Amino acid sequence: MATASDDTKTKTATKKSARAAGQKTAKPTAEARTKRSQAVAAKSKAKAAKPAVTDKGLADLFEHALADMYYAEKTIYKTLPKMIKAADHPDLIAALTAHREETAGQIETLEAIFELLGKRAKAVKCDAIDGILEEGESLLEDFGDSVAADAAIIFSCQAVEHYEITRYGSMRAFAEALGMDEAKTHLEGILAQESAADTKLTELAEDSVNDAAAEYDDHDA
Ligand SMILES: [Fe+2]
Numbered sequence: 397m398a399t400a401s402d403d404t405k406t407k408t409a410t411k412k413s414a415r416a417a418g419q420k421t422a423k424p425t426a427e428a429r430t431k432r433s434q435a436v437a438a439k440s441k442a443k444a445a446k447p448a449v450t451d452k453g454l455a456d457l458f459e460h461a462l463a464d465m466y467y468a469e470k471t472i473y474k475t476l477p478k479m480i481k482a483a484d485h486p487d488l489i490a491a492l493t494a495h496r497e498e499t500a501g502q503i504e505t506l507e508a509i510f511e512l513l514g515k516r517a518k519a520v521k522c523d524a525i526d527g528i529l530e531e532g533e534s535l536l537e538d539f540g541d542s543v544a545a546d547a548a549i550i551f552s553c554q555a556v557e558h559y560e561i562t563r564y565g566s567m568r569a570f571a572e573a574l575g576m577d578e579a580k581t582h583l584e585g586i587l588a589q590e591s592a593a594d595t596k597l598t599e600l601a602e603d604s605v606n607d608a609a610a611e612y613d614d615h616d617a
Contacts (some may be wrong), residue, residue: 424431430533453457454570457570458571459513460520461563461567461570462510462567463518464522465563465564465567466507468563469503470557471526472499472556473499473503473521478533482545483546485600485604485605491593491597492549492603495589505586512576525559531552532553535551543612543613546605547605550600553593555591557593558594560590564590565587567583568583571583578601
């Protein structure tokens with residue numbers, strides 16, 4: 397039975413023997429070339445004629461992202477007390493409390509960026525952060541009274557931090573592309589706080605919380 401590799405070998409052999417006989421590979425005919433250039437021209441004409449669906453640009457996307465994060469920060473600020481109340485490790489309580497204070501400052505920073513744009517601060521409902529926070533609340537219901545409560549809180553809070561890091565990272569790049577130096581500096585400040593909060597949570601989880609939860613876990617490995 398002929399295999400795919402046999403087929404390839406046959407094709408290669410045919411090409412080789414054609415070359416050896418001084419034959420050139422068939423070039424497209426003049427008719428085929430004309431047809432092809434007509435098709436390319438028609439395609440680019442259709443592209444050029446396509447009307448712009450919207451005149452929105454990067455500045456609009458930046459403003460949308462700002463409203464999105466304004467909503468996210470306000471929602472995080474309201475949700476953090478539930479996490480702080482459920483937390484047990486004093487260092488985790490301290491870290492979350494400190495980050496809530498930072499969050500209040502971030503809300504003000506976002507308001508300052510709206511001001512730079514000459515706009516009033518507005519929050520646009522963000523399904524992504526709502527989903528992450530809802531999951532956090534349901535994790536608290538499932539693990540809040542368990543030995544893994546602190547690990548679950550860190551698990552949820554780091555999802556929030558990473559979401560914020562990705563959004564602020566994009567926004568920083570948007571601000572740079574738009575030549576908004578002051579906004580970019582503000583966003584870099586927030587980004588540094590989110591990254592530091594995330595690092596602190598990783599340290600807490602890896603240095604004490606996870607091991608403590610594992611040690612008192614009832615389950616056998
Ligand atoms: Fe934040």
